[in-house]
Amino acid sequence: MQAALASFQQHGATLVAISVDKQEDSAALAERLGITFPILIDDALAVTRSYQLVEEGKDIALPATFVLDREGVVVLRKIGENVMDRPKVEEVLAAVATVAAG
Template sequence: MILSRRSSVATIAFSLLLSLPLTACRVRTRDPGATKRLTQAPDFTLTDESELPVKLADLTGSGHAVLVFYRGHFCPWCRSQLSKLNAMFARFKAAGARLAGISADSLAHCAQLRKKLSLRFPLLSDPKLEVIKSYGVAQKDQDVAVPSIFIVSRNGQIVYRYVGESISDRPDPEKVLAAVPPPPKKPPPKLPEPKDEKTEPADEPADEP
């Protein structure tokens, strides 16, 4: 009987231990409804790892911006996600989309991470979480971003969003690429208007003598 009780207690304790990592991985934003209310992307200017200012308009100037909010350089899921997106860089570019990572990391950490992963897109530093908060993806209990992706059109409209429910929750990069709207079709080139050709009156045959 005693062994049975001990066995039951051990089973319950083991189950609780197994559930702890899952519970710890769950994240909540400080303002859960913020991302749903957003239709127009908040404008911003952040500094990239090369200490150059980057505006939202710089990213949407040639099409769409894919904003990748990640927790930080220390997060293995973030590094994996950034690497997968980097492997698809050429395909995003061909679709008219520019990638950019955003986190609360310092400029030094952004530079180290970009070099380590050989990223072809910029990492923007938001140490005060000003942009992260404006997009409604600041984590409730930590000064980091909830893993999220926003696709912003050239006119500043949010056309796609994905906010992770846990620190490991990321969208499939293929689905993110598929969510990029196709570029507008170019109008067909105008054909030159035909010129009016003036016809010369035919010479009348001369009278025979």
């Protein structure tokens, strides 16, 4: 998503990640990958559980991508089965462009 950050911003979108890792681990990963958008920490899994994104029987978060419109309505919701199962950036950008177009 970092590589497409400018495209998200051109549509007036804000890109935010939520990590279930500890602050220092998330910061190290962000630095290593060159991530410049905000990463919010949910190491207690409170937000993750509220969206029912915790793998059954484990404290492992499922990968999820959401696009919300200006009123906070979810217009795209993709829940992966594993850490590698994520939507293509183009799919997320298309949803953002639809929101931006009104």
